[in-house]
Amino acid sequence: MKRVFQFNINGKEVLFFGTIKGLVSEREKLKELFKDFKAQVMFLGISPEELSGLKKYLKEPFDIDPEDYEVIYALKLEKYGEVGLPVPTYLEAFAIAKEDGIEIIPIDMPDEEYSDLFVKTIDFFHIMRFNFRKRKVWRKNFEADTPEEFVMLWDKEVNKIPQYRKIENERERYMGRKIKELLRERTEERIMVIIELERLYGVLDNLNLLQTT
Structure with a gap:
């Protein structure tokens, strides 16, 4: 599955990298x-x-308690390589930014906006269904030969409840709008966009870039 795309957008070179959250080997891919x-x-x-939380973690590391689905995801992802938390790709992004003196800009929804969307979209019964599905997801055999295949199958399974899928779609729309906004505002000519692979194609679609590939 292709997960690196490069486009010229309004005279700016923009490289998109769809990362696999959790895999330690992704650090080297990002570095290259x-x-x-x-x-x-x-x-x-x-x-x-x-972003603020990661900055604090790097200054003074603290224990991170993953949620149940995150634990299941990590245990299944281990089939494809060493797994780490916080997301290794993001840690490498900070290391690169510090070494090269460049800025990191967050493009996902602020927590307050995400919370508002969640409350409007998800009710008590959706949460109950989501929680009841944990055992099924744990028992499921994800028939994937590569980590890329696995994360896409995982995303499809975890977001089977339409309301949860709607939230992920809204995140893709938000990131697409944010990228457009930043491309108008920023003066840099070479921009790297790092997004979880599960959301990459949706973001590219919202930017009307998929038909150009």
Whole structure:
């Protein structure tokens, strides 16, 4: 599955990298991509609050308690390589930014906006269904030969409840709008966008870029 795309958008070179959250080997992939592309700024598919949290973690590491689905995801992802938390790709992005003196800009929904969307979309019964499905997801045999196949199958399974899928679609729309906004505002000519693979194609579709590939 293709997960690196490069486009010229209004005279700016923009490289998209769909990362596999959790895999430690993704750090090296990001490092190589950055070295070859020579990005001047990075847009990261996390919220402003997550960005602040990562900054605090790097200054003074603290224990992270993953949620149940995150634990199941990590245990199944281990089939494809070493797994780490926080997301290794994002940690590498910070390391690169510090070494090269470039800025990281979050492009995902702020927590307050996400919370409002969640409350409007998800009710008590949706939450109950979501929680009841944990055992089924744990027992499910994801027939995937590669980590790319696995994360796409995982995303499809976890978001089978339409309301949860709607939230992910809204995240893709938001990130697409944010990227457009930043491309108008920023002066850098070489931009790297790092997004979880599960959301990459939706974001590209919202930017009307898929038909150009």
